[in-house]
Amino acid sequence: MQLMIVLLLFAAGALAADPHTLQWPDTYTISGTISLPYAEITEPFQAIMDIGAKMGRMNINNGEVTLIYRGDDGDYGTLYKTVPVTMNDTYNVMTCYALAGSSDQPVLPQTVLPDPTLYKYVADMKYADQDSMLYISSFTENTKNNNYTLIVTTDMKPLILSFLGFDRLFGSHYDEYVVTYDNVSFDKPDASNFIVASKDSCKTSFPGPGRTHPMTESIFHELMGPGSFEERTQHVQDAFESFKSRYGKSYESHVHEAERKHHFHHNYRFVKAMGNKRSSFTVELNHLADLSDAEMKRMRGYKNSGINSEFVYTSSVSANDIPDYVNWWLKGAVTPVKDQAICGSCWSFGTTGTLEGSLFIKTGNLVALSEQAFVDCSWGQGNNGCDGGESERAFEWLLLGRCLPTEATYPYMMQDSTCKDKTATCGVRISKYYNVMSTNVTDLKVKIFERGPISIAIDASHRSFSFYANGVYKEPKCGNTPNDLDHQVLAVGYGDVNGDEYVIVKNSWSTHWGNDGYVLMSTDNNQCGIATDGSFADVM
Incomplete structure (x- = not known):
């Protein structure tokens, strides 16, 4: 009799669960587009994730760049990045790099979905002729007001995520991005997606200087990774310090420096995104990187x-x-x-x-x-x-x-x-x-x-x-x-x-x-x- 009562109470609790509670499974295959207007970036992507198995794959720009995350490879995981490399005498040679994780930066699959615990249900709605639900998330970090809008289908598949950030220090918007989710499947992906072809031929370091790990330079890590905005963009701060040193930059106040770093950040994003594209030319940050579009x-x-x-x-x-x-x-x-x-x-x-x-x-x-x-x-x-x-x-x-x-x-x-x-x-x-x-x-x-x-x-x-x-x-x-x-x-x-x-x-x-x-x-x-x-x- 007591067991029957417990089961009935459990069933009643399940029936009373909020149908609007947002949650994502650990496995999915999603294709879509991420747009960052301030950095002039529009980038198609495909994400294939098995987070429980610590494996993931990102195909960027229709497969021109591939990132395979193997958290099960080595002590702290390994990121395999295949990218078109242009050198002085060669153009767009597809090259694989195997980059080991570390204790402070272990390699784990990079999600393309926002943290569901941060979102609050607002209303049912129609989006692109589909029955949908609207969620929002708003919070403040230092002088930045961050506002997110997420629309999902009634079976909890994401349709679009938009972000608009306002910086009270400058009295203006400091960032904007839109992620459009075109095709979403929560089925478990085939393990063959995470196999690295010619694994032994992958190089273990990039040809040029640099201290940051490509894990931290992923645009999805910056926008949806763990930690505060400052923690997710530490690699940008490091790059900005190197930029100031190289070009002898100094600024008249902390406010002026923050404004210059803001411009640098968007230009940094653009240069990194261009590196993911097959092209007849290359781009790199130069002495103009802290200038605004108007300048x-x-x-x-x-x-x-x-x-x-x-x-x-x-x-x-x-x-x-x-x-x-x-x-x-x-x-x-x-x-x-x-x-x-x-x-x-x-x-x-x-x-x-x-x-x-x-x-x-x-x-x-x-x-x-x-x-x-x-x-x-x-x-x-x-x-x-x-x-x-x-x-x-x-x-x-x-x-x-x-x-x-x-x-x-x-x-x-x-x-x-x-x-x-x-x-x-x-x-x-x-x-x-x-x-x-x-x-x-x-x-x-x-x-x-x-x-x-x-x-x-x-x-x-x-x-x-x-x-x-x-x-x-x-x-x-x-x-x-x-x-x-x-x-x-x-x-x-x-x-x-x-x-x-x-x-x-x-x-x-x-x-x-x-x-x-x-x-x-x-x-x-x-x-x-x-x-x-x-x-x-x-x-x-």
Whole structure:
């Protein structure tokens, strides 16, 4: 009789259990997409997990990168990461790394589901025409208010998780992400998913420096791993300290440093995510990594006015006459890479660059010319100093009979100033200027071969350009119409690598950027508008 009563009480308790209690099983296969708008990341993923067996698999970017978590391998588990590796002379070689866990960082499967104990049921709802349930989680860490919204089906399968964080210190949102769960199965996955092919050939360390373990650099670890936000992002703090040391960065206050770290964090995420993609070029953090999007935009100061030269240039050579490779830097016609700093004067650097090259070809002397003179003195032609301009308007100023001074007597100041061209030493005058045939990459190459370095405008608005490191730059989001262009640079040569044709471009963001200040830009379909607005001049 007593046993019957106990069983009845147990059954009654089970029936009274809250049907909205959120919980996840230990086994699942989930595919979906994670988006981080502030870092310009959208990344498809597939997660195959058997958490009880300490095994998991993550396929990122449709399998371009694979992470296999084997918590049962070794004393503290082993993470096997297969990733496309690009070195100086090889591109996208799929390479396996076996990375052992440690007592403080054991390797365990990385969940892609949020901690269910943190969520509170709010209401039933319709989502994407499905009967669903809405859950929320809100809490505060230091100055950060964290707000999560989770929608699941009535049988407790996740549909979408969104996060929006607000930092009271800055009075603005500090982070946002959305995880969309497209296909969810809670069946136990087959053990074959966790087998590492050619396990013995996996390397045991990465080719470059670094102290952090890839476990901690997983975006899901950062967003859903155990511990506080500071604990989950300790690797970012370590990277930020290294960044400050490398580039001699110091900040005027703790608030200013926190703001710079915030920008660094999003740029760090972007660079790490790009490393998971098969690409013709690589990216890495550089001296710009603590800048905001608005500050980076200020450095892109090309302003298209629609002005074109009234002069027509007739080439003395045809496309069939030019060599496969030209590099005017090797011929001595290009001055060292300069740094425009946080001033939208890129247009002046592109213009001085083509004039320096033309003067070298004419006289045999390489003379650095004054960008500051263009910044200060060509307002009457429509240029706006540190707020933008273009080569054509700079040339129009010179056609008034003005002389561009030498840089030695009129140095760059990184800001607007008073015009002093009449008290500086004359460097060069021009008699005419010309435009490259718009959108014609072949004509651009002919002009580079025949006339030397050419000032060109490009679309540099993408974060991939800001953190370009090496390889042939191909950005699928790049535009090539006049309205897409926002940055003026210098085309100093052209060539090809493994069939990828490129133009050699000198930037004005210092040698800390790119490949010692240079980038190889693909010529495919007038990539990023490299041939949309090119110009050069006859020097006197």
